Amino acid sequence: MKKQISMLLLLLLCFSTLITGCWDHIAIEDLALVRTIAIDYLPGRRAPYLVTLAISLPADIAGGETTGGGGEPTQLFSAVGATLNLAIEQAALNLSRRLFLSHAEVILIGEEMAKHGLLHILDFISKHPQARFSTNLLITKGFAQTVMTTSERLEVAITEEMIGMIELARYSPKSEPLKAYEFIQKMVTPGQDAYTALMVKSPPLEEEIPELKNEQKPDSQGESSGGEENGDSSSGSSDSSGGGGSKKAQEILTLAGLAAFQNDKLAGFLDSHETRGFLWFLGRTSHTLLAVENPEKPGETISLFIARVQTKIKPHIKNEQISFSVEVITEGDIRSQTGRTEIATPEMIKKINSAKAGAIKQEMEKALHKMQKLKVDLVGFGTILRRHDPETFSSLEDRWAEEFSKLKVDIVVTSNIRRTGLQAHPARPQR
């Protein structure tokens, strides 16, 4: 009996430890789910890190209601601090819930921050137990904070909009967003420089094409737009939000181009054409359209669809002289032409093939030239050399950036056009 009572007491003691719960327990209703973190750098300040957190309210997303005054599914909270952690702690003072970073899928980094260097951000991501190592890193031109104020178009929140773009970027070689761990991997690997996609905020097309603008002038005001022709910087956003009720076209986000880094610092930007030129080196340019001039009739354009790409890069070392050969094999169809030339003949296809190969080679050389000018080895020629011949590379490792900038690269492109679509012959008008 005595033993049984003591057992019972022991059991009660054990269960009492269970009901206290864990130290780190927190209910989901008390969490503020951070979806995007925008980080800007304000040079010359004591607290230079400007952090903007896009916090989504789970209930609103589930309900899908967007009407009403406070119905915004995403709320922005900003704060400055001497380090990222301090800035986030500061921002948390404005919140009624506890911050939760595990759902932050996008980290937007302002241009100034990227120029200053990403070491602190990457350190933050890899040390923080909540932060995801697979967060997407995006660089913005100008301030990252202003990108966050763009209003969403197709999705419920701006973060979802950006995630959608990042997902789609896989199908178009105009940018190449990297996840945090991929970025760090490229940064720490010798003979390889890091890059990630560029998120650009620009005014809508009607403000860039004068004819369209004149057409629209009578019915909408549009007077402020003259000053912001270059509109990808900060000035645009305040106008669009200040516009209020009047029907002014919203500014749009574009995921195009690359930000190239030397070590952890921004070295320069590649525009979307250069980006594709660069992606040929990685063989990641399938599902894209390429325009070449009709070899028979100059002035007419033929659009080609690239279905498959294969790229092989090989290093060659001859008398201490290092060169690389790049072999690109592409396969694809013809999609359309602006004229009415008979295309589907073997001779014509042969000519188009060589024109296409020439265009690809030109694009690649342009991108390579840009990378060599910036001294960023985004392709990882150094890594390829290291795998091939570790000793030669280790003797060059310290001055690889210099070595890369005058590297000789032979590009050979083979093009195969297989099909010309459903139409056998072009439709020819009578006259």
Added chain:
Amino acid sequence: MLEKGKISPRQSSLLLIMALIATSILLVPAITVQQLKQDAWLAVLMGTLWGLVTLYIVCWLGSKHPGQNIYEYTQTLLGKWPGKIVGLIYAWTFLRIVAIVIREFGDFMTTSFMPNTPLSVFSISLIFLAAWAVLAGLEVLARMNEFIIILVISSLFFILSLSLNNWDLTRIQPMFTNSLLSIIKVSFIPEVWAADSITLAVIIPFLTRPRQAFAAGTIATLFAQGLLATGIIAVLAIFGPFLLQITRFPILTFVRAINVGQILSRFEVLVMVVWVAGVFIKASYYLYCACLGLAQITGLKEIRPVVLPLGTVAIIWSFSMFENIGELETAVSNPRLAPLLQYLGIPLFLLIVTWLKEKFDKNKPRRRRNEKAN
């Protein structure tokens, strides 16, 4: 005999697999990649070799002294008191491993999952369970392990297979850039070295078929180290050696990076399963070895009185051994002389003594015949 239960060779093999894989899967990738870059997996294969050497010696000793474990045959070989001292060294080693394992477990949980929870919560709850398991005896421990190992191994295979589409094997090139000497040096780090087979020296007498101990141990060592080498190749193929260097728990980072079609992601909980279950078995197993040793050396009738005291010692030891994670890391990532002696030196010495005794002791054949008659 202190232990009345018997386990089958298969159960001993599974126990050994758990002891080998439980902590090494989290720590070894970081340690080896730090020093050998993309050749890290070679050190693991090399460590397997040393592990098999230890295993062979241990099994040979076991077959020469049937019915006795290392605490007993040291006394018959070296005399009563020197034998007891060697036995104490082993009990001390096993207890130290319990302490290190508890500390690694606590530090892993606090750094990656529950930063606000004090270390003692993990240590005390783990040792409480481990002591309970030890009191239940070896047979219960082995049977429980048969169930838990399914969880652990299937989680590991699940994680590895999910990551397959991200593998890029060019990242483990160039191969063989490190000198053989540096690979050998890394392979002598206790964690890398498959030295857990030394525990077979304690449990061989409790096997239903002691002759099969070597086969069971070999299967366990090859399987566990093979899995570990695959794990290292997997993390290398995904992150490359230079990114891996900066991570503390590469397998965790690896799992954090898994994202199949935006749906299958965040499998940290599986790492937690591997870690908690594996560490629990490993800590119980080693605590059992230590307790049995102390009980046998001091001539106790049963193991019960020493379990809780040794568990308490292990907890306090785990707190006081390392001030911070930096010290822990340095301690587990460098080859040291003491483990080399414990896992290879002393067994080798015992082997030589047995061999010499057999050669010069003329009474030996008669005694063996008597034993067989019994």
